[in-house]
Amino acid sequence: MSFTKISEIQVEAEKSFRAAQNSQELYDQKVKFLGKNGIFTELMKHMATLSKEEKPQFGQAVNIAKKILETLYEDIESQIKNKEIQERMLIESVDFTLPSTSIEMGHPHPVQKVTEEIVQILARLGYSLRLGPLIEKDRYNFEALNIPKDHPARDMQDTFFVDKEHVLRTHTSPIQIHSLEGETPPLRILGTGSVFRCDSDISHLPHFHQIEGMCVDRNVSMADLKGTISFFVQEFFGSGLKTRFRPSFFPFTEPSAEVDCSCPICKGKGCSLCKNSGWIEIGGAGLINPHVFKFSGVNYPHWQGFAFGFGIERMAIIKYGIPDIRLFPENDLRFLRQFVK
Ligand SMILES: [Zn+2]
Numbered sequence: 001m002s003f004t005k006i007s008e009i010q011v012e013a014e015k016s017f018r019a020a021q022n023s024q025e026l027y028d029q030k031v032k033f034l035g036k037n038g039i040f041t042e043l044m045k046h047m048a049t050l051s052k053e054e055k056p057q058f059g060q061a062v063n064i065a066k067k068i069l070e071t072l073y074e075d076i077e078s079q080i081k082n083k084e085i086q087e088r089m090l091i092e093s094v095d096f097t098l099p100s101t102s103i104e105m106g107h108p109h110p111v112q113k114v115t116e117e118i119v120q121i122l123a124r125l126g127y128s129l130r131l132g133p134l135i136e137k138d139r140y141n142f143e144a145l146n147i148p149k150d151h152p153a154r155d156m157q158d159t160f161f162v163d164k165e166h167v168l169r170t171h172t173s174p175i176q177i178h179s180l181e182g183e184t185p186p187l188r189i190l191g192t193g194s195v196f197r198c199d200s201d202i203s204h205l206p207h208f209h210q211i212e213g214m215c216v217d218r219n220v221s222m223a224d225l226k227g228t229i230s231f232f233v234q235e236f237f238g239s240g241l242k243t244r245f246r247p248s249f250f251p252f253t254e255p256s257a258e259v260d261c262s263c264p265i266c267k268g269k270g271c272s273l274c275k276n277s278g279w280i281e282i283g284g285a286g287l288i289n290p291h292v293f294k295f296s297g298v299n300y301p302h303w304q305g306f307a308f309g310f311g312i313e314r315m316a317i318i319k320y321g322i323p324d325i326r327l328f329p330e331n332d333l334r335f336l337r338q339f340v341k
Contacts, residue, residue: 003061009039010065017072023080030073040066110339111209111328114316115192118211121235125228127188127213132175134194140174141167144295146251160196160206168196172210173252176307179214180296185303186217192312203325205313212309216288216298222255225285225306229259233282237264237319244279253286253307265321273321280318283310 013033020026033039040062050058108116119129132140141147142154152158160168175191183189192211200206215224222245230243241264245257260281263274270276285308293300313325320339327335 003058006043006058006061006065009033009043010069013039013069014072017069017076020076020080023077023084026073026077026080034066034069034073107336107340109328109331109336110316110320111312113339114312114319115209115211118232118236118310118312118315119190119192121232122190122213125188125231127190127215130175130179130189130191131193132169132172132178132191134169134196135162135166136169136174138165138167140177141169141171144177144292145173146289146291146295148251151251158197158199160198170197171195172212172309173307176212176214176252177292177296180216180293180298185298185305186215187305188215188217189213200326203314205325205329207329208325209312210309211312212307214288214305214307216303216305218303220287220304220306222257222287222306225287225308228306229285229308233261236315237261240267242268245285248284248286250284250286252289252292253284254289256284256286259283259285259308264318273318282315282318283308285309 013029016029016033017026020029031038035041043062044059047055047058107113119127142151147154159170162168172191172193172195175193176189179187179189179191190211190213193209194207195210196207197204198206213228215228226243226245233241233243242262244260246260248256248258250256258281260279262268263271263278263280265271265273266278268278270278274280286306288305288307290300293303293305313328316322316328317325
């Protein structure tokens with residue numbers, strides 16, 4: 001074993017490093033010569049055969065050769081890596097002229113969509129939106145709306161009671177009372193939001209949505225109410241549809257009426273939705289009961305008013321011919337995607 005062996009190996013290693021075509025090949029050569037079980041490690045094993053004087057010189061010579069090779073390795077490695085990056089950039093370059101992949105945008109839930117549409121139509125008649133708490137005092141949900149203690153609407157089967165004095169509101173009408181108490185007539189307000197009733201089947205949900213309007217002004221009549229609803233029906237369901245009132249009873253209006261419009265699906269000819277009658281019930285309405293004004297401290301008959309209310313899910317069912325109210329809270333995307341536009 002001689003010192004020339006070291007330089008021979010060094011030259012061979014330099015050649016191999018320079019001949020490497022890519023970073024993997026280069027690395028393999030590094031392992032072959034400088035690795036733990038590489039050629040230089042093998043070489044060191046021969047030190048035992050050397051004389052005492054030669055040993056340190058030999059070791060130093062090996063270390064110098066290794067250092068030189070390591071420096072060379074780093075230089076070649078950075079050159080190869082730069083070259084590889086350049087090549088990759090050429091292959092993977094982005095073509096900005098290609099059309100982009102489409103991103104699916106979110107859209108309002110049909111309940112929200114219908115609510116917004118109703119609000120926009122009635123805003124054109126001067127109505128503006130009010131909201132109220134979901135948990136109401138008995139006074140706002142029942143008493144001030146002229147629903148006495150023994151009224152069936154207070155029955156446990158219909159109402160979710162929170163405690164003795166509070167309920168989950170069963171209708172949006174408490175919003176009317178908050179407005180009557182807190183604002184000065186003349187008023188044209190809309191109240192909307194979630195309402196809760198102990199009920200669930202093909203046409204009822206325990207949690208659904210209502211919207212109602214209230215107009216308080218001087219000399220308000222049923223004719224004003226009918227005009228307002230006729231305008232709304234034609235704007236919401238389609239022009240040419242008729243509106244009719246059927247006498248009814250609600251504690252908070254007097255007189256009261258159930259509101260029908262000619263069926264938007266069959267235009268009054270008769271179909272399964274309107275059960276061949278040509279008419280479909282859309283909500284309730286009436287002149288505000290003087291008792292309601294009295295409870296809220298509004299000067300009646302100086303101020304008079306009318307109110308009307310619709311179930312939002314029901315409006316969507318009629319407008320779009322939806323077969324089952326339970327589709328609304330299910331959030332099945334196949335259903336919801338039909339309301340993108
Ligand atoms: Zn019909």
